[in-house]
Amino acid sequence: MKIDRLEQDWSESPAPGQEQEDSFDPGRCYIRLRDVFIAEGASKLKLEQQLTETYALIVHLGGSGVLELGDRQVAMKKDHVYLIPPESTFGWSGDGSGELSAMVLRLDILEERAGLFAAASAERLDSAIALRKGIPVTPAGRLEKLCRAIHAHFNSKDRMKVWRAQIDCAELLYAAAAVHSERAVDTRQALERSKAYMEERYVEEITITQLAAIAELSPKYYVDLFKKTYGVSALDHLTKVRMEKAKHLMNQSERLLKDIAHEVGYTDPFYFSRKFKQTYGLSPSQYMKQRSRRVAVYGRTSILGYLLTLKVIPHAAPLHPMWSNLYFTKYGSDIPYHLHIARQKYQNSHNLDLVAQSKPELIITHRDLEPWERERLAGIAPIVELPDEKAGWKQGLLALGEALGEPSEARSWIASFESKIEREKKRLLESGVRPRVLTLKRVRHHFYLYRNQGMQDVLYDGLGVRSACEDMGVDRNIPISLEELDGIEADVVLLLICRDSETLAEWKKLQQSPSWMSLRMVRENKVCQIASEPWREYSPIALDRIVDEAMRIFTGKCP
Incomplete structure (x- = not known):
């Protein structure tokens, strides 16, 4: 097969009647390196989350930091590689304890099936190499040497060296796949085990002695290391886990307050109420009253920017740390149903299922819906469609205020904004x-x-x-x-x-x-x-x- 056929064959399916194998076949795999760059030399290096349209291989070369994968965070470890599938987002940040250096390789991973080369799906590839998880490459130091050679060769004007970079990229992926099942255990992973224990067993009484034993550390060292690693104490983290679970129960059920307290590990509901108010600034009963209105957002994330001016937090809404970081960070834990930022049609269908599960009394959406989406939404709850953007945000906010019975709140926000912008114009x-x-x-x-x-x-x-x-x-x-x-x-x-x-x-x-x-x-x-x-x-x-x-x-x- 000629290489110039690869681009057009990526999206083609096998010929009718030919079966696809269930597992990924590395022997029929083709790797093409598209781009490579190294970021290093800053003690608090920050790479904002970005969308990758191809596979991305992230190689941690030195220092310490956190790899951000969508709404997840993974501790970056030296001599480890992380394979990120297409249509995913990633970024990273250093923790300031040393110079963080990392390399990103953008590559195509193609698999021959039924005589055609097609992009290897993440689901199939995950059987051969763990996606989004750090994979150690031994011996120590080999990874950095190989990566720097790839970087130098790929950016060379010598086409033979560019070819060498392609070969070395395939070797790097092979090295990661070869140790897929052999995970290195380090102190950070030990702490992660204790965090996972808290998140799974938060209903039970948990002590520092138990957590330290799980991490195989002394209690004193465990306390100090946990605080240094995560910025909060282990017990404060446990409290946060319990409070987040409590909010989730309040948002999704009609349970009594004392039952919720017991379900998140507190035998005394009064003590639970005090901890809740210390954490969020309002009592559980005030929080439940505030969240009694069940509203869902379907479609654009920008709809949240209308609802929040009216002090309404929905039960379902599209959220993502890259495209809606403010809403995700500040209100994500208050919104029990996180919808996808739909990029594919199948995600719309999944989003509609989540909206139905949230059992809203009202759905806020926009006007450019497909007929089948509008029909499905109408079968779940009454719909309020915001006016087109060309009508202006003020008209949209006033319409939403009327629909939610908060017209004065909408008018007040508009007046406040107009005063602000006039004040700033005058200042200019x-x-x-x-x-x-x-x-x-x-x-x-x-x-x-x-x-x-x-x-x-x-x-x-x-x-x-x-x-x-x-x-x-x-x-x-x-x-x-x-x-x-x-x-x-x-x-x-x-x-x-x-x-x-x-x-x-x-x-x-x-x-x-x-x-x-x-x-x-x-x-x-x-x-x-x-x-x-x-x-x-x-x-x-x-x-x-x-x-x-x-x-x-x-x-x-x-x-």
């Missing part, structure tokens, strides 16, 4: 700052002039800044070259980089190129990179955050 004028702003987006190999409705509402209509491109309309994506960019007069350039692996890899290369560094806006330090959250979300909460971020950028001070 008084400081003599009325910048010409250029907003850009980078997707893969191209820049686009970009302005969405939120930018229009806050920057131009609200704060009254000037546009560096007056003829650019709202909600348009206009390709623009580096030469054209260099001819634009702008005081501030707001640049949004799409967080898929291909775009991030291309952006990393561009930043080091002479063509980028020679741009006047770059030389004069006018480019400010902004994040998708909140700049791409259109909701009251997001717009409020954009005001704060914009003022920090324009004046150097937050409101």
Whole structure:
């Protein structure tokens, strides 16, 4: 088979009547390295979560830190590799105890089936090599040497060395697969065992002596090490586990308070109530009253940015630490049913099942639903559809306030926001700052002039800044070259980089190129990179955050 057939054959299925084998066959596997980069030299290195469209092999070279995989965190260990499947998100952060260095290899893993090469599915590949879990590669030091050779060869102009990098990448994956079942046991894993015990046996009476025995450490050393590793004491972590379980029970059942206390390990309901209030700032009865309204969100995460202004936390909503980090972090434990940020049609069907399980009395959604989705939702509970974004967020918030019986809360929030933006506009004028702003987006190999409705509402209509491109309309994506960019007069350039692996890899290369560094806006330090959250979300909460971020950028001070 010619290599140039690979791209077109990835998504093809076996010929009719031919059976697929259940297990992954490494003997029919093909590896192609797409990109590789090393990040090192910072004591608190942080890589924000990004979406990978291919398999990603993350290699921990040195230091200590945490690998963030969606809503999970895994301790990074030296001489370990982590294989991340496509359509997943990953990032990492150092803990400050040493220089964290790591390498990311983006690769295609293809499998020959029925005479065709197709992308190996994560489910099949997991039988040969553990996905998302650290796999040790021995002997010590071999992994770093191999990885640095791959990095040097892949970036060489010598095509034979590039080929060598492809071969070494396959060797690295083989080494990880060869030790798939041989897991190294270290102190961090011992602590993880004790954490798992707390999360499984929280109903029982648990002592430090028990936990230390599980970790095979002395009680004193265990207490000190747990606090140093996780930033909280073991008993505080146990309390948090119990409180989170209690909130889950309150959200999903009509149990009595004393029964909930017993189910999370407290024999005295009054002591449980005191601990709950110490943790969350309100009593269990106040919390249950606040959560008595059962509302579900289906579709866009931005709907949460409307609901929360009305002090309503839904029972079901789409959440993800990459696309909705604020909502995931702050309210994730209060929302018992986490829906997918749907990227595939099958996820919509699963989301509908979760909405039904949450037994809502009302479902908040948007208007661009498929007919079958709307029909299914209508069979679960009454639907409230927010107006189209072009109608403006204020109309959407007022409509939602009416539907939830909170019209005064909606009007009050709008009035408060209008006062805030007028105050900040005045502050800009008084400081003599009325910048010409250029907003850009980078997707893969191209820049686009970009302005969405939120930018229009806050920057131009609200704060009254000037546009560096007056003829650019709202909600348009206009390709623009580096030469054209260099001819634009702008005081501030707001640049949004799409967080898929291909775009991030291309952006990393561009930043080091002479063509980028020679741009006047770059030389004069006018480019400010902004994040998708909140700049791409259109909701009251997001717009409020954009005001704060914009003022920090324009004046150097937050409101």
